[in-house]
Amino acid sequence: MKRLAKTALLASGLALAAAFAAPAFAQDAINLPNLSYRTGPFAATGIPLMNGQRDYIAMLNARDGGVNGVTINYEECETGYNTEKGVECYEKTKAGAAVTQPWSTGITLQVLPKSNVDKIAVLAPGYGFSPMADGKTFKWAFNPPSSYWDGASMILQNISQGNLDSLKGKKIALLHLDHPYGKEPIPLLEALAAKHGFTFLPIPVGLKEMQNQSAQWLQIRREKPDFVLMWGWGAMNAGAITEAVKTKYPMNQFIGIWWSSLDGDLKLVGDAGKGYRAVSWSVPNSASKAMQDIKKHVVDAGKSMINQAEGEFDWVFYQRGVLISMMSVEAIKAAQAKFNVKVPNAEQVRWGLENLDINEAKLAELGMEGMIVPFKTSCADHTGHGGAWMLEWDGKQFVKASDLIKPDRAAIEPLEIEKAKEYATANAPWPLNDECK
Amino acid sequence: MLYRTAGQFKTTYEADHALFPVRQDAILLGIILVVAWVVLPLTANEFAFKALLVPVLIYTLAALGLNILTGYAGQLSLGTGAFMGVGAYACYKIITIFPEVNLLVAIAMSGFFSAAVGVAFGVPSLRIKGFYLAIATLAAQFFLVWLFEKWAWLYNYSASGAIQVPTIEMFGVVVAGPNAKAITQYYFVLAVVTVVTMLAINITRGRIGRIWKSVRDMDIAAELVGINLMKAKLSAFFVSSYIVGIAGALFVFLWRGAAEPNLFDIPLSFRVLFIVIIGGLGSILGNYLGAMLIVALPVVLSYLPGALGIPVSSSMVEHLNTMVVGALIIFFLIVEPHGLARFWAVLREKLIIWPFPH
Numbered sequence: 125m126k127r128l129a130k131t132a133l134l135a136s137g138l139a140l141a142a143a144f145a146a147p148a149f150a151q152d153a154i155n156l157p158n159l160s161y162r163t164g165p166f167a168a169t170g171i172p173l174m175n176g177q178r179d180y181i182a183m184l185n186a187r188d189g190g191v192n193g194v195t196i197n198y199e200e201c202e203t204g205y206n207t208e209k210g211v212e213c214y215e216k217t218k219a220g221a222a223v224t225q226p227w228s229t230g231i232t233l234q235v236l237p238k239s240n241v242d243k244i245a246v247l248a249p250g251y252g253f254s255p256m257a258d259g260k261t262f263k264w265a266f267n268p269p270s271s272y273w274d275g276a277s278m279i280l281q282n283i284s285q286g287n288l289d290s291l292k293g294k295k296i297a298l299l300h301l302d303h304p305y306g307k308e309p310i311p312l313l314e315a316l317a318a319k320h321g322f323t324f325l326p327i328p329v330g331l332k333e334m335q336n337q338s339a340q341w342l343q344i345r346r347e348k349p350d351f352v353l354m355w356g357w358g359a360m361n362a363g364a365i366t367e368a369v370k371t372k373y374p375m376n377q378f379i380g381i382w383w384s385s386l387d388g389d390l391k392l393v394g395d396a397g398k399g400y401r402a403v404s405w406s407v408p409n410s411a412s413k414a415m416q417d418i419k420k421h422v423v424d425a426g427k428s429m430i431n432q433a434e435g436e437f438d439w440v441f442y443q444r445g446v447l448i449s450m451m452s453v454e455a456i457k458a459a460q461a462k463f464n465v466k467v468p469n470a471e472q473v474r475w476g477l478e479n480l481d482i483n484e485a486k487l488a489e490l491g492m493e494g495m496i497v498p499f500k501t502s503c504a505d506h507t508g509h510g511g512a513w514m515l516e517w518d519g520k521q522f523v524k525a526s527d528l529i530k531p532d533r534a535a536i537e538p539l540e541i542e543k544a545k546e547y548a549t550a551n552a553p554w555p556l557n558d559e560c561k
Numbered sequence: 562m563l564y565r566t567a568g569q570f571k572t573t574y575e576a577d578h579a580l581f582p583v584r585q586d587a588i589l590l591g592i593i594l595v596v597a598w599v600v601l602p603l604t605a606n607e608f609a610f611k612a613l614l615v616p617v618l619i620y621t622l623a624a625l626g627l628n629i630l631t632g633y634a635g636q637l638s639l640g641t642g643a644f645m646g647v648g649a650y651a652c653y654k655i656i657t658i659f660p661e662v663n664l665l666v667a668i669a670m671s672g673f674f675s676a677a678v679g680v681a682f683g684v685p686s687l688r689i690k691g692f693y694l695a696i697a698t699l700a701a702q703f704f705l706v707w708l709f710e711k712w713a714w715l716y717n718y719s720a721s722g723a724i725q726v727p728t729i730e731m732f733g734v735v736v737a738g739p740n741a742k743a744i745t746q747y748y749f750v751l752a753v754v755t756v757v758t759m760l761a762i763n764i765t766r767g768r769i770g771r772i773w774k775s776v777r778d779m780d781i782a783a784e785l786v787g788i789n790l791m792k793a794k795l796s797a798f799f800v801s802s803y804i805v806g807i808a809g810a811l812f813v814f815l816w817r818g819a820a821e822p823n824l825f826d827i828p829l830s831f832r833v834l835f836i837v838i839i840g841g842l843g844s845i846l847g848n849y850l851g852a853m854l855i856v857a858l859p860v861v862l863s864y865l866p867g868a869l870g871i872p873v874s875s876s877m878v879e880h881l882n883t884m885v886v887g888a889l890i891i892f893f894l895i896v897e898p899h900g901l902a903r904f905w906a907v908l909r910e911k912l913i914i915w916p917f918p919h
Contacts, residue, residue: 200875201875207817211818307722550717
């Protein structure tokens with residue numbers, strides 16, 4: 125008992141010392157921290173995304189020995205989607221980080237103001253705050269290749285066959301998580317509803333009601349909207365899709381954002397979910413060269429954490445994770461080439477993110493043809509606005525169901541600039557990046 | 562030997578009424594204060610400030626507030642998280658409406674808002690007790706979080722529904738917002754916590770504290786000896802919610818930097834309640850010990866596998882952490898059901914005769 129107590133004391137003393145001492149980092153490797161969440165209520169959606177990111181880096185390290193001969197340290201810090209853990213993880217991983225990925229709109233909001241001070245770029249692919257597209261205001265934040273407002277605009281264009289005025293008199297409901305993330309598209313949808321004369325009906329789902337949405341679907345049955353859009357995450361997606369099947373809401377009028385396209389959620393309903401669509405900037409392609417290399421070097425080598433029995437390898441989310449890691453790696457490559465260094469620092473990687481040019485030729489070179497929308501970032505445009513495709517559930521998997529859709533930038537841009545300005549004044553003094561026009 | 566009080570004679574009433582009548586206690590407190598005010602700021606890095614020291618202090622303050630209500634006055638409350646939220650939103654509104662107000666003043670003022678809300682939700686305590694009162698405060702919890710979500714004026718109509726802390730200066734030093742240095746924020750929080758702790762010790766050992774304790778132990782007897790129950794209970798709600806409100810304002814302004822409504826939801830209330838129960842009901846020291854166990858220990862533990870060179874994935878560490886902390890809570894409660902403060906008291910008794918047990 126006494127020895128046990130002594131050992132415990134020694135161990136906690138050691139850990140305390142480790143926590144207090146500044147973390148040391150090897151300078152011959154690039155650190156890519158990721159504030160992951162494999163636990164908590166959103167773990168179902170988090171795990172495949174994190175696996176994809178992890179496996180792409182593992183594949184590069186195994187196949188090419190890293191990026192241009194420099195190994196990449198992919199390091200996860202578990203947040204459980206909890207904003208409190210998020211602060212802790214950000215502080216823990218920021219030293220020596222090439223870029224940081226906050227992975228929740230709540231944590232992004234906390235990290236965003238710090239990024240100006242700590243000079244670390246925040247990569248939030250396809251999530252976070254839509255006005256982050258304005259690179260002049262948000263020098264250190266990136267959300268390629270499409271923002272939530274782009275997503276909302278693209279869904280409306282798809283359901284109206286490109287003519288938003290044809291929606292006049294129709295009723296469009298937004299089933300959303302009652303959380304900063306779910307509220308994101310509301311300002312744009314309200315503005316578009318006023319402009320094009322459709323009725324907009326937001327239906328919030330509280331964090332506590334994610335698994336039991338009978339009240340929300342009762343409202344949908346009563347109101348009979350022509351379309352239901354969904355901004356759902358984690359357990360909410362599965363709840364909504366099973367409720368939709370139960371209430372027999374026509375699946376072809378039910379459209380989700382890219383985070384509502386988890387294969388596992390639709391597998392629960394199988395054929396009954398046929399016709400459900402989700403707008404997505406990525407498409408899975410397991411036959412592509414990059415994916416086959418991951419299979420060879422990581423999955424078959426037994427180094428992956430994916431659930432092979434469930435077929436996670438083919439999932440939209442797993443392959444989207446791969447593409448997200450591709451973005452950070454391409455930014456690092458760009459920085460290496462521009463500044464002629466082996467291990468670019470966070471400021472140089474920021475330049476790389478600002479000059480990402482993911483075009484068809486580049487994708488062919490990477491062995492990822494057709495897996496992600498082509499996009500190009502710039503000093504003033506931190507999103508790239510590459511557009512998206514519609515994915516449709518065919519009963520077994522998601523398949524591409526449309527040509528490339530582009531957001532109506534003319535309608536979104538003024539709102540982006542206005543909200544970015546609002547953010548900057550609310551957080552004054554906020555540094556603007558005067559290098560770009 | 563270490564805690565021998567033999568030979569310490571009190572010759573005046575003042576000496577007998579001192580905050581720490583035992584000399585060793587005063588010395589120990591002195592050492593702790595020196596460590597907190599001098600040694601830690603010199604040695605800690607930014608991570609230690611942000612992930613260990615500041616959160617422990619803020620949670621201690623919140624637990625102190627709840628302990629006054631539950632531990633001293635015997636009124637069970639499950640609305641702590643929401644009262645912290647009232648403090649945070651009040652401070653946010655004060656700061657955004659009157660940007661020139663000193664942050665310290667704003668925080669002190671925001672405490673009054675949560676105190677008022679606390680008293681309003683404390684009114685049912687005049688009629689109901691125990692679990693029934695807990696349910697009434699639970700209503701406050703649900704109602705207030707709902708209000709934080711729906712009343713857009715509270716978060717200045719921002720699209721995300723979250724509040725963000727702007728850069729705030731005090732006497733030319735940035736104390737809150739992204740540009741604030743971790744050490745400044747630590748000193749700010751430490752100063753507030755030190756002052757409030759001093760006040761709390763004095764209140765709880767004085768006339769008001771004795772009234773609360775008598776109400777807690779047997780309210781009918783207290784009423785028979787002439788204590789006004791209404792005054793006693795509502796004053797406990799007032800003081801408790803005031804401290805909890807200050808803790809909430811510090812929670813967002815000096816630590817988190819941003820907050821969304823569901824941050825103040827029931828898990829936060831439970832977390833503070835756990836700190837109080839594990840630390841020890843009716844003890845000031847217990848809040849500090851409890852906060853260290855519940856808030857700091859998981860952070861420290863997550864370093865353990867790395868420090869020992871055991872390769873475990875970060876999600877596994879998280880799972881292990883939950884298990885270890887849960888097991889520790891049960892272990893401590895079995896070994897000492899009255900909390901860590903009592904544990905220290907027992908230890909102190911033993912130290913009087915140590916190392917000669919006979």
